[in-house]
Amino acid sequence: MSVKVATIVQTIEKIAPKKLAYDWDNVGLLVGNPKGETDKILVSLDVNEQVVDEAIELRAGMIISHHPLxxxxxxxxxxxxxxxxxxxxxxxxxxxxxxxxxNLDLCRGGVNQALFEKLGLGHGEILKVESIEKLFKFVVFVPMSHVEQVKLSMGNAGAGWIGNYSHCSFGTTGIGSFKPLEGSSPYVGRTGEIEEVEEMRLETIVPEKLLNKVLKAVIKAHPYEEVAYDLYPLANSGEEYGLGLIGIYTNPLSKNEFLKMLKECLQAPVLKIAGSLPEKIEKVGVCGGSGGTIINNAAIKGAQVFVTGDVSYHQAQEAENLGVCVIDAGHGITERLIVPIFASNLDNELQNQKANVEVIVSKVNNEPWTYI
Ligand SMILES: [Zn+2]
Structure with a gap:
């Protein structure tokens, strides 16, 4: 049994929505046929000839990489x-x-979160917020006989999730009226006559990404031929997405403890350090890959230390001037943690859809640097 490439693409974008990617980037399906099928996916940081050979040997019909080929x-x-x-x-x-x-850098559970969690940090906050999800108030009018059914369906589809609470909604009862016209097939009432029905005005909150899913679920659960609903854009802020994370160690680490932990966690052969490392390390910012452009954001948010890769000479000087100790552990070294995590998340999502496809983590080491 194999799965359509288009289905895999949809599943990837459920984890890492494509719209989160920067405009300058090139994400998505770069080579191949959306209508094609495969039963094996190879996940890697990069695509080079060795990775392609690995895919051929494994008979994998798709490669998912972090860096665009x-x-x-x-x-x-x-x-x-x-x-x-x-x-x-x-x-x-x-x-x-x-x-x-x-899109995998900026999404929840992406590159930065992998690095953040690996370093044992807690209470994460985004360093540079790039987008905030829009929220909508969704109101639907339901005859009393179907209130529970509709309420459950919209909650199951993700409406009314507030913090650690799900299925939140509010209902007020009233009288709904309508006149079925020629060609209609009303659930209650007669064609040409105004009908009055006791209904509940059910209202809930829905993030933009779930609007279609919630709407479909409600229409399916609702008995009426034409479902009356309203959507209001809200000024409330939804989930934030952005680059880098900052967090704290509830038990601050000494300089040596921190450096030892960092090298071990990342299996980093060498660390480049700009600025001076504080004696006690409590507040740390991270950005997997190349994070030199957000050193200022780390400084504004009060990071004592900022762990990233690919820091340039001038960015290192900027960090020193801003009083942030920057640690450059390497671009690939701070990013590669995501590969097995993403592969496992993708595998779980595909299993949930009963998609019979194997997700394999590449064994090719793409790290171009050797430290001597
Ligand atoms: Zn990268």
Whole structure:
């Protein structure tokens, strides 16, 4: 049994919504056929010829990588250059490639959260908020006989989730009236006559991403041919998405404890440190990959230490001036933690859909740096 590539894409984007990606990025299905099918997916940080060979050997029909294989516009596909050779091999072997890049950086449970949790930090707050989910008030009018059924369906679809509470709603009763017209097939009442029914005005809150799901569930559970509902945009803020996280150690660590833990957790052969490390480390910011551009956000939020990768000379100087100790542990080293986590999340989602597909973590080491 295999699964459609399009189904896998939908599932990936449930975990890492594509709309979270930056405009400059190139995420999504980069190579392949959405209508194609596969029963094995290989997950890796990058796509290079070794990863493609691994996929061929495993008979995996799809590779999901964090870094996009195609990033800058391609002007040619020449078989004797690395990009051309990889594309040729992918197409010859009918292997699809999907990139979950900045959408996987910015989503919940993504790259930054993996790093944050690995370092044992708690009470996370986003360093640079990029978007806030819109919330809607959803109101539906339900005859008394179907209130419980509709309430349950909309709650199960994700409406009315507030903090640690689910299925929140409010109901007021009143009289609904309507006149079924020619061609209608009313649940109650007669064509051409005004009907009055005792109904409940059920109201709840729904995040934008769940609007369609909730609406479908309500329409399915509601007995009327035409369901009367209203949607109001709210000024309340929904979930935040953004780059980097900052958190605290409830039991602050000494300088040495922190460095030892950091090297062990990340299996980092070397750490580059700009600025001075405080004696007691309590508040730490993280950004997997290349986080040099948000050093200022870490400073504003009061980070004593900021752990990231790919920090430039001038960014390191900026950190020193801002009084933040920046630790550059390496781009891939601060990101690669996400690969098995993402693979496992994807596997769980696909299993929930009863999709018979195997998700495999790549064994290829893409780290280009050697430290001597
Ligand atoms: Zn990266």
């Amino acid at each position: 195609i990033f800058k516009p391609i002007k040619n596909i020449l078989w004797d250059n690395p990009m051309g050779a990889v594309l040729k091999k992918l197409i010859q072997n009918e292997i699809s490639v999907y990139a979950a890049h900045t």
